[in-house]
Amino acid sequence: MAVTIKDIATALRISPSTVSRALNDHPNISEETKKQVAAKAKEMKYQANFIAAGLRTKRSNSIGILVPHITSSFFASAIDGIQKIVSDHGYYSIICQSNEDYHNEIDQIRSLLSCKVEGIILSIASDTKVFEHLETLEAYDTPFVFFDRIAPGFDTPTVEANDFAGGFQAVEHLIKRGRKRIAHLGGPGLLGISKSRYEGYLEALRTYDYEVNEDFVVFTDPDEKHDAIIEKMFEDPKNMPDALFTFSDELAVESILKLKRMGYNIPRDVSVVGFGNSNLCEIVEPNLTSVTHEPIKMGEAAAELLFKVIQNRHIPPHQKNQKFDSRVIIRDSSR
Amino acid sequence: MAVTIKDIATALRISPSTVSRALNDHPNISEETKKQVAAKAKEMKYQANFIAAGLRTKRSNSIGILVPHITSSFFASAIDGIQKIVSDHGYYSIICQSNEDYHNEIDQIRSLLSCKVEGIILSIASDTKVFEHLETLEAYDTPFVFFDRIAPGFDTPTVEANDFAGGFQAVEHLIKRGRKRIAHLGGPGLLGISKSRYEGYLEALRTYDYEVNEDFVVFTDPDEKHDAIIEKMFEDPKNMPDALFTFSDELAVESILKLKRMGYNIPRDVSVVGFGNSNLCEIVEPNLTSVTHEPIKMGEAAAELLFKVIQNRHIPPHQKNQKFDSRVIIRDSSR
DNA sequence: CTGAAAGCGCTTACAG
DNA sequence: CTGAAAGCGCTTACAG
Known part of the structure; x- marks a missing residue:
């Protein structure tokens, strides 16, 4: 069985609350306790459970990336750029491919929603002609950003090459x-x-x-x-x-x-x-x-925009729809 | 707020247990109830919460993929093959890149463990010379399969090109x-x-x-x-x-x-x-x-092997270490 | 065939 | 500075 916060608490004869706070570097916890907890956690090979924490805090620390295919060097590089920003924020990303197929796209979006990602970077399939499935995203309050391929009629940030x-x-x-x-x-x-x-x-x-x-x-x-x-x-x-x-x-x-x-x-x-x-x-x-x-820069920009929406930070109008110039x-x- | 099983239950004046069973197509639930629940779920735009379900069942329905980089066409195609099998099994995958860096590799593995993936397909970084971090995988009972780049001394399945x-x-x-x-x-x-x-x-x-x-x-x-x-x-x-x-x-x-x-x-x-x-x-x-x-076939094979380990199914010795011939x-x- | 209750592993408002 | 308690959204053994 995996080691939990409770196991550390029992071993140290303190409460799980304190262990949780110590692990999260809460200001109210004494340095002494923090050290003890950290040492014990290491000794017992404790691995935090993001799933449980996510359920409690209603933040999954994950975002979804949906691209037509991962094998295109453009999208692969873009994902590179996205993942850089994503891990800077302490998040991880779930990458899905639509294979340019409309129905697949719908399924993947549904699956991302069920994973409770906090946002999605989305590049629509060349096959996709109607966009109702994207309205469900709005209905679920899951923020998203269009990347490179943009559906008309949505008030979401976009990143595209010019x-x-x-x-x-x-x-x-x-x-x-x-x-x-x-x-x-x-x-x-x-x-x-x-x-x-x-x-x-x-x-x-x-x-x-x-x-x-x-x-x-x-x-x-x-x-x-x-x-x-x-x-x-x-x-x-x-x-x-x-x-x-x-x-x-x-x-x-x-x-x-x-x-x-x-x-x-x-x-x-x-x-x-x-x-x-x-x-x-x-x-x-x-x-x-x-x-x-510049796919890498474009990916970074898309991720930055998504985090701004997730964090409810203001996006200046001139940043909302970014076009990257070409040479x-x-x-x-x-x- | 997102719709939960409880909301559906209240709307239908039945218990959450029944809603859960109906949604999961449990044999004991009447067709009548199943239909009602399905209709209500659709009407209320219910999206299952994999996170909560995963916490309860201790199965996250996810696997991790760790490759040196996603931009190489070999790995991109392999991921293609892996994802095909993964979604056939109703799982999703979390893809990480080590960028051929040893410390990055350690961090990514830790992060995958905290996401409680049920298994990992792993291609080690060219930078990696010691393999203690992989022993922690064994310690946590997280099954893994080596793909293309194999660390010596582990009794896990491997897939490589010959x-x-x-x-x-x-x-x-x-x-x-x-x-x-x-x-x-x-x-x-x-x-x-x-x-x-x-x-x-x-x-x-x-x-x-x-x-x-x-x-x-x-x-x-x-x-x-x-x-x-x-x-x-x-x-x-x-x-x-x-x-x-x-x-x-x-x-x-x-x-x-x-x-x-x-x-x-x-x-x-x-x-x-x-x-x-x-x-x-x-x-x-x-x-x-x-x-x-044949990266796609190799990816498929690696995923099949991983699922066999996850499901505790027997792997015939001749399938455990697969080498794909080249032409x-x-x-x-x-x- | 259906429900009440417990519990997965965490976090956090409340109390001290 | 620390703890007890509640609860996130689900599933499932138990009871009926």
């Missing part, structure tokens, strides 16, 4: 390099971040009085055949794009490999810019220019 | 391609998996009566300057290796890029084989031959 600005900067960079016919290979159409990057693309074209060519924009899903899309877009050498801005580094890399197989030189014939600044950038040849986010990391694929 | 066989197969493959002077760029010397891959390398050389050349073996840490190591190993074209087997795909890719900058052709001058079969393999040029593990995925870097 995808619009990222798209804009990527395309502006290509324009400044003298590219005239800039294509866009977009992500899943449902995803807000796909739309924002696309809108940044559009805005840059408009700003520089470029014409928008509809044949040069295609939205894709991860499991699609991208090769065929590239092939089609670049089949006519006289009429093809001279630059390609993609939704992700993965798409950019696939495009580069395909374009090279088609006999094009990168960046001479086609400049390519990706998104994410992943570890792939410095491996593909030529090295890939990419828009960088274009220029490499050989667009020089 | 790194020895992986190293052997990689080198055997190079030998069969006619390579004569096979070098090895190893991982952190402290890590068991580094040693095993190296021993597989040695064993293959011995099996085929190759001489072992000590200048052709270097162990490295992730933060070292690998370029200099490669440069030195390949500085003398007359005396250099004609093949390189590396501890990881990252090392292999770095090597390929460096060797290409040195003017060598891969695989004509040097064949390269990595380890991990990561997403880098099909991006680097030439595409990288690599030894593949060499042949690509252009060694053709």
Whole structure:
């Protein structure tokens, strides 16, 4: 059997109350007693029971993290940042994955609520189109913060990358390099971040009085055949794009490999810019220019915001919806 | 305030005991009552409190996962596999990272124990050289399973990749391609998996009566300057290796890029084989031959084992220490 | 088939 | 500075 506060109390012939206070460094307890208790606890290999304490204090010292998948390096890094802040606060985190599935998302949220987490950092599944399940969060007074993927119509803090600005900067960079016919290979159409990057693309074209060519924009899903899309877009050498801005580094890399197989030189014939600044950038040849986010900082910011809500601290309006600016990391694929 | 079993009981003018039994589908409760309770629970938006239930039943329905870092694709995939099994069992998991740091590892284990997880899947930090902190796990009767990185001297189940066989197969493959002077760029010397891959390398050389050349073996840490190591190993074209087997795909890719900058052709001058079969393999040029593990299956196996221990079910001796065989995925870097 | 009562391991207002 | 007592939300042996 595990050692409890009561066992320590009996061993020391004092009351459980005193042991509890000593262990929690309560000011009213004498140093003498504290020392004795600490020594005995160590000797008896006492391990605090957070569960019992949580039940009593109605604070579980835990938060939930729900992301589409943990295997994406973006989310993995974000979790890194979140966990740093979480353990600084003496909390622990329960991480769940929705696998981009709506029903899974509902189940996971329910499970987090039953674990009585004090708050949730939430990145909605690409599959999710309705948001009633999130209203239950509000109903249960469980604070939450949207991370990267944001459901409309909630008055909660949000942390996201400024995808619009990222798209804009990527395309502006290509324009400044003298590219005239800039294509866009977009992500899943449902995803807000796909739309924002696309809108940044559009805005840059408009700003520089470029014409928008509809044949040069295609939205894709991860499991699609991208090769065929590239092939089609670049089949006519006289009429093809001279630059390609993609939704992700993965798409950019696939495009580069395909374009090279088609006999094009990168960046001479086609400049390519990706998104994410992943570890792939410095491996593909030529090295890939990419828009960088800062997932770790974003994760930290989301956790900080969540703790402010949990602690009922005031969040200045300008901090409530944070957008993290992106930068274009220029490499050989667009020089 | 959150709705409790008591609230439902009062609303229905029955006892909390009955509500509890109805919610848990106890056989003694009439269908009639069960239906009423279910309806009321839904109407009142009742969310079970796992914390309270856990305190009472002394089962937390949670397990802990402690890995060096979540951002490695190997561990991220393993967690994927673990979580699948964990939620099949109606459990949830608390994921912690040691960041390869010994003291962190101790803290995280303590925290998992205080969360009263029913078991832990554990991958020790590369930093960890002594294992007393793991003895406390045994002292607290918290079952655990070693995953991928195994501490010596514990009678607990283990799941690992057969790194020895992986190293052997990689080198055997190079030998069969006619390579004569096979070098090895190893991982952190402290890590068991580094040693095993190296021993597989040695064993293959011995099996085929190759001489072992000590200048052709270097162990490295992730933060070292690998370029200099490669440069030195390949500085003398007359005396250099004609093949390189590396501890990881990252090392292999770095090597390929460096060797290409040195003017060598891969695989004509040097064949390269990595380890991990990561997403880098099909991006680097030439595409990288690599030894593949199966992290998802390994994660599933570890979780299955842990649940067997938790449930006191018998583990047949041949299942207790599982090694997952590897395969060499042949690509252009060694053709 | 249902209920009253005890208790899981803690914390804390109250009393001294 | 310390203790006795109540209670967090559940489950379950016992009784009927």
